[in-house]
Amino acid sequence: MFTSLQLNVVHASASKPAERRNTDRPILLVGFQHQGNLGLGYLASTLKEAGYRVVTCDFEAPTQSIVETARQIDPIIIGFSLIFQFYVERFALLMRSLRASGCHSHFTIGGHFPSLSPVETLKLVPEVDSVVRFEGEMTLLEMADLIGADDEWRNVQGIAYRAAGEVVTNHLRPLIEDLDCLPYPERNFEPEKALGRRALPLLASRGCARTCSFCSIQTFYRMAPGKIVRTRKPAKVVEEMHKLHEERDISIFLFQDDDFPLFGPVWKRWAEEFVQELHNSGLVGRMIWKINCRADAVDPELFAKMRDAGLYLVYMGLESGNEEGLKTLHKQVTVEQNLRAVKILKEVGLLFEFGFMLFDPSSTLDSVRENLNFLRHILSDGCAAAVFCRMLPYEGTPIKDELERNGRLRGDICHPDYDFLDPRVTALYSALSQTLDVWGWIHGYRALSPQLNWAWNEVAIISRLFPKLPDFPEYQLKLRFITAVSNASLFEIVDDLITYAETGKRLKWTPFALHSMRRQFLDQLLRERDAFISRHQNKLMGALHPEASALEDSLRV
Amino acid sequence: MNLPEELVFHRKWWWDPIDMEIFKKFEANVQQQLIAVSLETQAQMLKTQAAGLEKLGNVLKGGR
Numbered sequence: 001m002f003t004s005l006q007l008n009v010v011h012a013s014a015s016k017p018a019e020r021r022n023t024d025r026p027i028l029l030v031g032f033q034h035q036g037n038l039g040l041g042y043l044a045s046t047l048k049e050a051g052y053r054v055v056t057c058d059f060e061a062p063t064q065s066i067v068e069t070a071r072q073i074d075p076i077i078i079g080f081s082l083i084f085q086f087y088v089e090r091f092a093l094l095m096r097s098l099r100a101s102g103c104h105s106h107f108t109i110g111g112h113f114p115s116l117s118p119v120e121t122l123k124l125v126p127e128v129d130s131v132v133r134f135e136g137e138m139t140l141l142e143m144a145d146l147i148g149a150d151d152e153w154r155n156v157q158g159i160a161y162r163a164a165g166e167v168v169t170n171h172l173r174p175l176i177e178d179l180d181c182l183p184y185p186e187r188n189f190e191p192e193k194a195l196g197r198r199a200l201p202l203l204a205s206r207g208c209a210r211t212c213s214f215c216s217i218q219t220f221y222r223m224a225p226g227k228i229v230r231t232r233k234p235a236k237v238v239e240e241m242h243k244l245h246e247e248r249d250i251s252i253f254l255f256q257d258d259d260f261p262l263f264g265p266v267w268k269r270w271a272e273e274f275v276q277e278l279h280n281s282g283l284v285g286r287m288i289w290k291i292n293c294r295a296d297a298v299d300p301e302l303f304a305k306m307r308d309a310g311l312y313l314v315y316m317g318l319e320s321g322n323e324e325g326l327k328t329l330h331k332q333v334t335v336e337q338n339l340r341a342v343k344i345l346k347e348v349g350l351l352f353e354f355g356f357m358l359f360d361p362s363s364t365l366d367s368v369r370e371n372l373n374f375l376r377h378i379l380s381d382g383c384a385a386a387v388f389c390r391m392l393p394y395e396g397t398p399i400k401d402e403l404e405r406n407g408r409l410r411g412d413i414c415h416p417d418y419d420f421l422d423p424r425v426t427a428l429y430s431a432l433s434q435t436l437d438v439w440g441w442i443h444g445y446r447a448l449s450p451q452l453n454w455a456w457n458e459v460a461i462i463s464r465l466f467p468k469l470p471d472f473p474e475y476q477l478k479l480r481f482i483t484a485v486s487n488a489s490l491f492e493i494v495d496d497l498i499t500y501a502e503t504g505k506r507l508k509w510t511p512f513a514l515h516s517m518r519r520q521f522l523d524q525l526l527r528e529r530d531a532f533i534s535r536h537q538n539k540l541m542g543a544l545h546p547e548a549s550a551l552e553d554s555l556r557v
Numbered sequence: 558m559n560l561p562e563e564l565v566f567h568r569k570w571w572w573d574p575i576d577m578e579i580f581k582k583f584e585a586n587v588q589q590q591l592i593a594v595s596l597e598t599q600a601q602m603l604k605t606q607a608a609g610l611e612k613l614g615n616v617l618k619g620g621r
Contacts, residue, residue, distance in 0.1 A: 192567075193563065193567065194567060195563065195564060195567075196563030196564065451566075454566070454567070455566075526566060529566060530558040530560065530566065531558075533560060533564050534558055534560060537560060537561060537564055540564060541561060541563070541564070544563060
């Protein structure tokens, strides 16, 4: 068995001349493909540009089909992209099945958890040969070149591996300075669709300059040498959008940037240039786009300009509605700033979604109540459906280290957890998870709130990418009403649960009653939505397929 | 309602592995509790039945 001792070995970069590259055997990449995995996409396109054949398997595919693919193509390397640390065991099982089937390819793994915890990864997954740490495009290419040519790969910069029972971590490779040097990511998956309009993800930047305590992105980009946040050239981003619009009929672009470049004078200029490029390209009016950003970046003037250039949805990490919570999470924003951001987005007429942690390690019954009142304040008008979760201490986050120092960390590496300071908060949380069935109301693809939010997405898409529909305002009013009543009910339930945790007073609700209430909201939503869409299906289908519609008209004449 | 495929309410987008994993755990807890309660009830019922049978046995024995 190896120990946890790490040896930092100084190695020069072992880049290999292209003429010695042996691309006879392909490379297999395995990772989540749901909603498009741009990380895998960039790895695949970089390898392909160098002449390799790359096959990608969805991690959710049956193990046997992944094993069969590996058997058929006999890859040089199988690269596993591990996004969520709680899937470590499942990745280990898959690797075991591959090895059991006689697969001798080199197994390497990348992603947040392996990058930040290579020793633990190599310990938890004995089948893995190496860890590619941090941005992996150049490292994986170099590994493929060396392993493909049967050369020594252990000197490659940015990897970790086992040697003589110990883990060796090589010097880290600097982050990629110019993101526009990378080829466009491979997107060999079917775009998601919303009312027939096709959507794909893309990136305008990498990295996040902020230091939220619950997020491992900051550690990920700070540990590796190089500039933390790198933005692409606005013209290059628009060029990629144009290509996707022309070649794949994409009209919804989902920016996956950790924090879309907006904050401060330099990034504000970047955003303005991006908007200008969109206008110059002729894309405005033919596509819409979504961004992720922080509340302190929301500015009325800039967001109105972005709205006019197609911005339709803003996802914000609000995270808390009380000052102590925001401090614990190190958000470096105030409740006032969060409220201001929401107010601006409503005034500018932009749809918004948000991340919110009703519970965090500093939670008290009072702070949970404050959080609930914050949600009431921003959502009572039914502009969006209420969602919330509990903060979990992921690997590589400052808050996980702090909980560990204070002896509050529980669970294991795959299922990290913590204790609340007040046992009544633990009781509240447990009652909330069990009575309310958060799974049915807030989380998961069949839950009520996400479906309400999806209906609002459709509203934004109809208003931007379809012709005017006569009773559209009435439909929006109905949707607003259903969302507002659903939110109010949810808040009342949580309020009641807080009182239960505080006083032990019997609950007014049974899980069965809540289930049927939720079901009623959902039925009402689907009834109104389907009736509206059904009334206008000819017009909507005509807009989606103008040629077919024109042909039909001419035949009718 | 019969809508063309493209216009059907699309729900797949929110499938979120983080959510899935966290709340699957809670669901499992709830299920376990329900199973425990039901087993307890069953055990209670069996105990009652056993006691009843014992009584019946005694009566029959006495009758003989």
